[in-house]
Amino acid sequence: MPIASSASGLVRKPIVLALAAVAVAVLSACDSHSAASPGLNPRQVTVLGSGQVQGVPDTLTADVGIESTAGDATSAMNQTNDRQQAVINALVGAGVDRKDTRTTQVTLQPQYSVPGPVGGASITGYRANNAIEVKIHPTDAASRLLGLIVTTGGDATRITSVHYSIADDSQLVKDARARAFEDAKNRAQQYAQLSGLNLGKVLSISEAAGATPAPGGPPEQAPRAAAVPLEPGQQTVAFSVTAVWELK
Known part of the structure; x- marks a missing residue:
């Protein structure tokens, strides 16, 4: 009987040690997750930038x-x-x-x-x-x-x-987009300085485009063989961009 009791005690010890190891592992995982949370949600600034350029309609x-x-x-x-x-x-x-x-x-x-x-x-x-x-x-x-x-x-x-x-406004679009992003970056940089932080990497960018055509409407019916006075004016290509920067 004493021998059986001793064997039972030996079996219980590994089980207790195993449970303790599992508990330590769980706590370590929780601590690790808590420490990583700030990295998943860094300090950041969201700004709206705008830019526009004008071209002569062709x-x-x-x-x-x-x-x-x-x-x-x-x-x-x-x-x-x-x-x-x-x-x-x-x-x-x-x-x-x-x-x-x-x-x-x-x-x-x-x-x-x-x-x-x-x-x-x-x-x-x-x-x-x-x-x-x-x-x-x-x-x-x-x-x-x-x-x-x-x-x-x-x-x-x-x-x-x-x-x-404008038949081909691709270059105007590129220029307007670049101006919008530069405007957003300047705003973000200012906010970073005001808060005593540095501007980090860009986290996200989204844009909205819009073109404002030159005013135009139906001309009055011209007399026979007369030229209709027309003014093409300028066409504006505009972009706005919302960008999120990391602050560090």
Whole structure:
């Protein structure tokens, strides 16, 4: 019996030692995690930077339509198509690339009389409209070509809008983005100095882009063969960036 009791005591000791080792390991892991926490959430500063650059537009886009009214649908559509084709041919003859013109809308609608006291409205004719978008570059030819459109289309001409753009603004975008980041970095550097810390590495960057086109709207319909006064102005390419820097 004493021998059995001694053996039982020997078995219990390794078990107790093993449990103690596990407890120490768990506590060590907790301490290690607590010590690493500050590294996972460093002191940081979040700033918003902005930058913009301006460029001169090199392309004018005009929305041009031809509208005709006739007693029957076929006549209205034929008159509109013939006049619109004449406008397109005139533009191509003046140097506009045919790929820079595209049809944007074709409509044909009945026109009704005013309902009388007796009976409803009746169809009095048809109105057809054929609209195209024309890209003109360089822009110094825009006034002359818009005048040509009006001369060719006559009273059936409709110019609904014009707007300027920059065909390739990739360099402007790069410059605006660089200015936005530099602005954000300067702000972050100032905050770091004010707080008595140094600026560390960038933790995250997000951006938002926006372009402010030069003002433009539908010009008044010009007299026959007259040039339309146009000013391209400047187009602004703007970026804003939100950046997070580590403070150390």
